[in-house]
Amino acid sequence: MGRSSRLAFDPIDRAGELWSTHFGDPLSMKVVTSVMRVQQLLLAELDAILKPFDITFARYEVLVLLTFSRNGSLPLSKIGERLMVHPTSVTNAIDRLERQGLVRRVPDASDRRRTLAELTPSGKRLTKRATRALTEADFGITGVPEHAQRQLYDLLRDLRASAGDFPHPDEDVSRPA
Amino acid sequence: MGRSSRLAFDPIDRAGELWSTHFGDPLSMKVVTSVMRVQQLLLAELDAILKPFDITFARYEVLVLLTFSRNGSLPLSKIGERLMVHPTSVTNAIDRLERQGLVRRVPDASDRRRTLAELTPSGKRLTKRATRALTEADFGITGVPEHAQRQLYDLLRDLRASAGDFPHPDEDVSRPA
DNA sequence: GTGATTTACTAGGACTTCCGAGTATTTGAA
DNA sequence: TTCAAATACTCGGAAGTCCTAGTAAATCAC
Incomplete structure (x- = not known):
């Protein structure tokens, strides 16, 4: 290490x-x-x-995103967008999660180019337990006081903003240019 | 992306x-x-x-470390320590750098377990040019004001400290426990 | 001085990320 | 309507990280 x-x-x-x-x-x-x-x-x-749950943080993020979605399923493309990773990274993660029985691929009837990833019951259970473990460990930053965490978040957000990671609040998205 | x-x-x-x-x-x-x-x-x-220089940041870090060393060479184990990466990651990086002709493996006569990585003339030249490019681009964080950079560095350092990344100043290393 | 332990490097494998290219499907334009 | 362009996903490959395990050499202990 x-x-x-x-x-x-x-x-x-x-x-x-x-x-x-x-x-x-x-x-x-x-x-x-x-x-x-x-x-x-x-x-x-x-x-x-x-x-202990036999998953990595990359795959955990996918599981959480699916948990947040209305019906426990999302097109792979949306997952990639939200997690800000390359489409092939999503394919890779879903491949593994599917092999583990935590997620299922379901064809999208409304757009046959798409594939939905859907949480299985076992996937839902595991996500709950994994989330408990992570929150109890404070995501690995126990010992960092709350005000420092806030400052850190704000500074990193500024850095992301200056790198163009997300639209500025005063940017009108609906009326481009 | x-x-x-x-x-x-x-x-x-x-x-x-x-x-x-x-x-x-x-x-x-x-x-x-x-x-x-x-x-x-x-x-x-x-x-x-x-x-444009056909290297990655991981390999650049190795080159810079060698530049800093007294005679332009270091044992692979030292490189791993300083860069805080696994020994096999160093082997991997040196393999590639050697294939590119930027670094040479030299046996260490004083300890025959060791292998030294040594900068080639071409490696030295490339490191200079790459460093110029990186510093001119401010390592990708142009737009982040200096005071924010300082705050960020300090907060990240605190975080590393609380994760035990380096000894505290009041820890006497020479007299353990 | 000989044997056990530690240290240094490498081989192979798992996982993640990206990129480029290929196929299918849908959208949009002439 | 028909053909071109955009979108969605997958495959293969490159690069990085780590781990486990193996070999060679040095050090330490008895």
Whole structure:
């Protein structure tokens, strides 16, 4: 893993020091490296929490999305949109979930290009239990105070906004350009 | 990609709303999802910047680390430690870099278990150029003001600290327990 | 000094992500 | 209406991450 063998110092800070002696101001490099590292830590933690349920966080996200949908089913394309991943990633996830009996593929009569993914009863039960486990573990960020979580969310949201991840509130979507 | 097809709303906010009606307080879930998403966006941006040089960010990190080392070479194990990735990930990266002629494997005479990865002249040149491209693009976070970057770095550092990512300053490493 | 343990690297496999390309179906335009 | 363009899904492949397990070499203990 990346986590277990801990150094006697913070490798990101160290990299920043070396960076500044070679290249210049390391702030943006440190920010980006930190994001990568935190993602790595969180994902490892989440997957560890979900391991007893034999799913990964990627597949858990699909299950939750289906739980939120009105009738427990969604076209694969919608899943990809909402989760912001490539269509082939959805195919891959649904393949595995279907093999595990947690989800079923159902043809969509109203548009025969589409395939719906539908939660099975077993899928619904597992999602409940997995969600309990994740919320009890606070998604792997217990120890981070609430105000810090809020600040973090806001800053990340600003970053996403400046990367064009979602429309600005003052952008009129109905009347483009 | 996840980026191109933008929804008319923020999927993370929306997931938070749905989450709260089904399960409860979505703050930690929103924070974690945001980290995942930002990592995805940044990595895509960095890889796009590096595409003309025919390397990925993962391989770039290896090259920079070698640049920082005294003689342009390091044992693979050190690389894994510093980059906080699994030994097999290093093997994989070095395999590719070696195939590209950017790095050379050199046996370590002082410890014959070890293999050193050494920058080739071509590897050194490419690292310079790639670094220029990345710094000019501010590592994909142009548009994020400096104070926000600082706050973000500090919050992520706190999060890493609470996950035990590095020793606390008041922890005496030389005298364990 | 010899044997057990630890360390370093690699091989193979699972999982996720992306991309490009191909097939089917629906929509839209002439 | 008929043909072109857009949309939905899948297949195969590349790249990254991790894990388990195996071999070789160094270190530690007795």
